[in-house]
Amino acid sequence: MTDADDEALERFRTLLRIPTISHNAVEETDWAAFDRFLDRLPELYPALHETLELERHGRTQLYRWRGREEGAATVLMAHYDVVPATDEGWTHAPFSAELTGAGEHRLLWGRGAIDDKGALVAILEAVEALVREGFQPTHDVYLSFGHDEETVGSGAQAIAATLAGRGIRPAMVLDEGGAVVERIFPGVTAPIAVVGVSEKGITSVRLTVEQSGGHASTPPRMTATVRLARAITRLNARPFPARLTETNLRMVETLGAHATGPLRAVFIRARRLQPLLHAVFGRLSDETRAIVRTTTAVTQLRGSLAANALPETAEAIVNTRIAVGSSVAETLDHLRRAIRDDAVRVEAVDASEPSPVSPSAGPHWDRLAAAIGAVHPRAIVTPYIMLGASDSRHFTGICDAVYRFTPFELSAGQRGALHARDEHIHVATWLRGIAVYTHLLRAS
Template sequence: MTDRVVSALQALVRIPTVSHRDPARVDTAAFDRLLDELAAQFPLLHERLELTRVGSHGLLFRWPGASDLRPVVLMAHLDVVPIDPEAPWVHDPFGAEVHDSDEGPAVWGRGTLDDKNCVAAICDAVETLLEAGHVPTQDVWLSFGCDEEVSGTSALAAVDVLRERGVTPWLVLDEGGAIADGAFPGVKAPLGVVGVTEKGTTSIELVAEGRGGHASTPARNGPTARLARAILAVEKAPFPASAPAPTLEMMRRLAPHVPLALRPVLGPLLGRADRLAPVVTRALVAAGPEAAATTRTTVATTTLRGSPAINAIASTARAGLNVRVMVGDTVAGVVEHLRRAIDDDSIRIDVVEAGEPSPVSPMDEPFELVEACIGEVFPDAVATPYVMMAATDSRHFTAISEHVYRFAPFRMSKAQRQAIHSYDEHIAIADLVDGARWYALLIERLPA
């Protein structure tokens, strides 16, 4: 298992399957090579599982089990985000070279954490079990999307296929949480965070318009000035904070793991988080931006556009807002909040892309299976639910399953998590192997 999963990940990372919102910019030949490479790396999987192509390069495999009553879907995606040519990568981002890291010998490159590690580990687990003659107790589906990074349609196409075939998954598992080190202040144990829901991802533009003109004769209150005031107004009006049920359950589970010196104070607070929700919420808000983001809808101003020339006054100024909609909030409510905060009828609020938060999946038998496998492969970790901040393809699967979870079974340090969508992305070889072992265990433990 060790040599194959490592060499497979290296082979996949070396193929730059970068997705773009503009289809004309996508290197379809790279995706073709990736699919060929997958078939070469995992021949039994491709020989014995039924394959349906979805979208341009998405894959949907079915591994028939002894029963089809409680089918399982394991997910990952084949595409990656572009490389910033000015980012200071230590090693070639598409070289997939093995070098030392703080976590031990590691494979370096784009996609080693997001999300070709999951592709390689899932396929390796299936290949290993096929070699051993294993027949799963339930149908196992593998759904590998090709445009997750641009909120594409391949996952939707996979859902349509499953719906047409009458498949109602008992468990859907996609990327998301991990075995996260240093995830909560003061807690030394790593957290096995399993996303039971995810925030909605919404894109909004603030637009200010005016006459424009020559920069030598500026008038007061032009589009850029009004837009700047609107941006500051949004920043000064954060959304109300309220810890949702998964966050409160996470606090309760962390109570026994706070430092001994703080346990007399924090232990009772966290242990009764569900009854002291307002106090816990205030503590999370005070703990910094990462913790605060678990309690509310967030807004980040990410793009700015104005005049095309430095000596011309803009006739139209635009600011792009990336909004992560909290469980319990709605896109309509977000727009209304922004209108009240900006309080300027001359600022237009355009919803470019609307994404509501996902339903909260229950913590019953499917969740307990994921939790048990975490405990066996990562005995030092505290398994806990959480609200995922980012968006995954799995949000589309909530239309056909109540049990959708987001967890990638790999140890990740804080520095590694910061490298996702950034530079110096890498995964330790030992952690990659543990991830493949975890997926194999999950399949072996599926209930009859």
Template structure:
């Protein structure tokens, strides 16, 4: 007898098959996959669409408002915004995928496909949890807005437009929750337990272009110190002179909470993180790329372009840099440091810039609700705050809410985290269903936050 597929797994697979790639730098994208995604959401989750209100957000996003239980004591309090995004990054070299990236195949209890982790798995988990609450004949204790963006991967305008819609309606959220950290295993050196990392801020983003110019000409008579050599020298200077290491308040709090779980020789240092920030920052830098990114601004060389022909010396060479700006620093300071490092013979142009997001509070009922929900659903995990390396749509919501958090309620191995924006992205069926259970527990927990929320105002 064939196994009956879980309806929420079927919904995710239907959505994973849609090629929802947003247009780059304002370019038009095919709207048809997004229109189909809206239809699939309505088909699988009709109660969430019918109970409240559906607001379309340009270019292809959605806001779904679910009204509060009118009998709840918190029905008139500030609402909650739960976020995810519909768009995905391009598929890349499909020959490297074990299973086709848009096939949404389920093999041995694992769902394979682009977007399983970033971010369609979270999108379906959010709305499935709300659907289950409504199917039980209940409403949330507070009004809830589901915000699904359509151009997060290209840092587009959809989330900004959603904020403007909410602002025009006078919506001032109690807290906002977007994608971000996860229940991560192998994320911190020496810690064997998984860590439920909740982003309380995110690093800034700075895109720079380095340009070196010269006469160029026939490749048979190359000149010394040409544009290619100067760009190469500039890149080496940046690698040899990294940004200084330091720890934000969120990183110090994370280390203090992890102290009981690190190897015994490190516990006294981690437990007194506030007293030894410099030593801890240096330890993180030495521990590898993932921990090092917590401790300083990073610089990645992402694009290179030069001559259009192999027998032509280039008249100009360009290198694209992507910097993730640490909390406590600014994009302007980072740009000036890059200019000083590469020297006067290389031009530095700012392409795009966003300063780090403000820190959201940890000693607060909203964060405590997230922490409690992590412990309830993932009892082996250690909940901790951290600063996200990546940029999310939630950075726009800091304009209308002081409590913006970033967490994806899925168990993720180091291998899975590496697959994001790469090949072989996948999620376990049980882990996906646990994510739905986490969101449902969060929604159920809203009715126990009345007194705590008043204290936290």
């Protein structure tokens, strides 16, 4: 590592140590930590703050880097809020930003190392360096840094509404999402850069059973909790049907061309062998199962307030990720038919539809693919449907080319640590992420 790399890493560690934790209960959020984070940015990135125009929307930041010419802008997005974490169960405390190892095996530990301060700070590093060398983009570049992506995304919504009100339609938007991964696709040994061209809808569905309460010593045959449990069991036994969207097919065809082994013949004939592919994807892993269907996961349960009282209301929250090509209405219809019980009320909470599909060919896709290829020349760049949700969904109304890609090589273990204990990133891959952003900005 160079001295400049060491300095960049120390800036990253400084920001990683600030516990900008988002809570669904807003009153529990320590907003002073968020303010400390924002106050450090001008100190750490002075050239950027002297050159770019900054406006605040609450605690979400919007920077404008004016281009040399008129033309559609590029928007780079990230967020600096993180999900909650305590020291319990972590190998290294979540806000200590500890370093371990050496060389390519050097690791940086901390909540937000990947999701999503890693990308945000990498963008800041790329812009700061380019400003210092006197670079100016051809067209405007906007940096949108959200403060509440992990909860309601109000900051990103405000930015998108502001740009729309000014008549600004960006040429391309890039937010967090896919990464450079390996061995996720049978028979493909080369690294794969999975770029999200859409994302599933996300809807919390509330299942509610209401009936008379009473003392637990004289329960009826069917309590509210038993009825609710039966509904959950029925739902779990009837998964949504598998479907391969055009994006799924293109991904399989792209990767299949690089595959070896017995499944190659299936992958390169994806359009003709879709029923067989449904079965293959359903058995490979939880991730591949989720790629081809709407998924449901019961995440919260609520019953009686006392151990010896029958519940008058039993409630479950089902986290639903709606496949592209489906809808909130279709999803609710499936749930009601699966449960088969009118006494169970099914209602959507905080519903959002799947995002429109951005092009996986053309100048904007090619610009992103070229930036990835400049740093990861062996990587196969492929479109995919992002399984999670990001702030970028709020920008699909003002931009036709919205992509979700975090330019880091991430192992299965690192992906599994997102929103979990021991989140960490290789220092070397974080530095390569800065290089990807730099290549993309030079072409903006």
